Amino acid sequence: MLCLLVLFMFCNRHQCQEFELTKEMQTEAQITPRYMLLLIGMVPAVSTLYYLLGTHFFQSPLSFEEYLVFISLLAIVITGGYQLFFWVQRNNYHYKTRCFVSPLDKFIPFWPSCVWIYSFLYYAAIGLVVISIQSITEGVYLIFGGILLLLVQMFFFYFFPFTVPSEYREYKDNTISTRYLKFVQAKDNGRNCMPSMHCSVAMYVSLILYSSIGNISWLFIISIAASCLLVKQHQMADIPPGIALGWIIWMVAPVV
Numbered sequence: 001m002l003c004l005l006v007l008f009m010f011c012n013r014h015q016c017q018e019f020e021l022t023k024e025m026q027t028e029a030q031i032t033p034r035y036m037l038l039l040i041g042m043v044p045a046v047s048t049l050y051y052l053l054g055t056h057f058f059q060s061p062l063s064f065e066e067y068l069v070f071i072s073l074l075a076i077v078i079t080g081g082y083q084l085f086f087w088v089q090r091n092n093y094h095y096k097t098r099c100f101v102s103p104l105d106k107f108i109p110f111w112p113s114c115v116w117i118y119s120f121l122y123y124a125a126i127g128l129v130v131i132s133i134q135s136i137t138e139g140v141y142l143i144f145g146g147i148l149l150l151l152v153q154m155f156f157f158y159f160f161p162f163t164v165p166s167e168y169r170e171y172k173d174n175t176i177s178t179r180y181l182k183f184v185q186a187k188d189n190g191r192n193c194m195p196s197m198h199c200s201v202a203m204y205v206s207l208i209l210y211s212s213i214g215n216i217s218w219l220f221i222i223s224i225a226a227s228c229l230l231v232k233q234h235q236m237a238d239i240p241p242g243i244a245l246g247w248i249i250w251m252v253a254p255v256v
Contacts, residue, residue, distance in 0.1 A: 039075055047071040054131045058212065061134060070139050074130065077143055081150050088154045089189050097161045097191055100237035110168075111230040112177040118227035119184060122198055125205050125220050132212050138256040142208065145253030149204055152245060153197050162194035168232040181231055196234050196242030198224050203246025 047068040054060035054067070062070075133139040169190070173182045202224040206217040221243065228234040 039079065043072050043075055044068065050127070050131050054133075058132045058134075060132070062136070066136055070133070070136050071130070073140075074143065077147070081147070084150065084154060088158050089192065092158045092161045092189075092191055095159055095161060097163050098194075099163050099165060100194070100235060101165060102236050105229075105235050108229050108232075108236075110171065110232055112171070112175065112181050114227040114230040115177055115181045115184065117223055118198065118231050118233065119180075121220070121223055121227075122202065125202070125209070128213075129205055129208050132209065135256065141254055141256050145204065145249055145255075146201075148253055149200060149246065149249045152249070153192075153195070153200065156195060157192040160194075161191035162238065163190050164193055164232065164235055185233075193234055194238040194241055195245045196225075196228055196238040198228050198233075199239050199242030200246035200249070203243045204250050205246075207247065207250040 047064065047070075050071065051060075051062070051064045051067040054062060129142060130139070133142065169185060171178060173179045199221070202221045206221050209217045209220075225239050225243070228239065229236065
């Protein structure tokens with residue numbers, strides 16, 4: 001939180017042109033019967049995969065039935081969390097949008113190929129946390145920390161929306177990376193930049209994984225933070241508050 005106050009006081013405030021709402025951005029995220037069938041079908045498959053990986057690499061004492069129970073719970077929580085996220089996306093137009101551009105941001109290149117790190121490494125690390133849990137109780141406590149992190153993020157996204165310069169999204173989608181980046185950007189309205197949710201989750205996850213994988217966990221934070229900047233989803237001012245928020249939640253959330 002201190003990082004946000006410092007940025008408000010000392011960063012150069014740059015009035016950015018707000019993104020024009022496209023039809024894709026205005027589309028509400030709905031839980032359709034097709035989605036529910038996919039979710040139901042995926043739970044046993046994911047539970048089996050996580051059970052095999054957890055018992056082989058992390059010596060997890062959980063049985064397959066326990067993984068199935070936990071993954072079922074996690075699937076419902078994630079579904080609800082995304083509904084809250086998209087609700088905020090549809091309703092965070094009541095307050096002034098801000099944009100902080102530092103002099104260093106203009107020297108950061110646009111590398112759309114980093115979108116694969118930005119998207120898939122992010123979710124892979126979250127999956128690694130699930131694989132590594134040693135009890136359902138531990139998993140439930142971690143879910144609670146994730147919910148707490150989500151609620152704090154949604155508070156900032158709703159009451160203090162931040163964006164990036166509109167030109168950050170003005171590029172040709174002539175490669176598979178740029179097309180996928182366009183797909184990712186179509187799912188948000190660009191007003192959820194600070195604190196960086198990717199960086200806060202990355203920090204929270206990395207601190208959880210540190211006891212299992214050691215210093216490798218820091219590479220995850222560095223990779224995610226770099227990808228946030230290189231795909232122009234964030235500016236440098238968005239990164240430190242995101243990392244700080246992840247650390248704060250890890251410190252205050254109860255653990256087993």
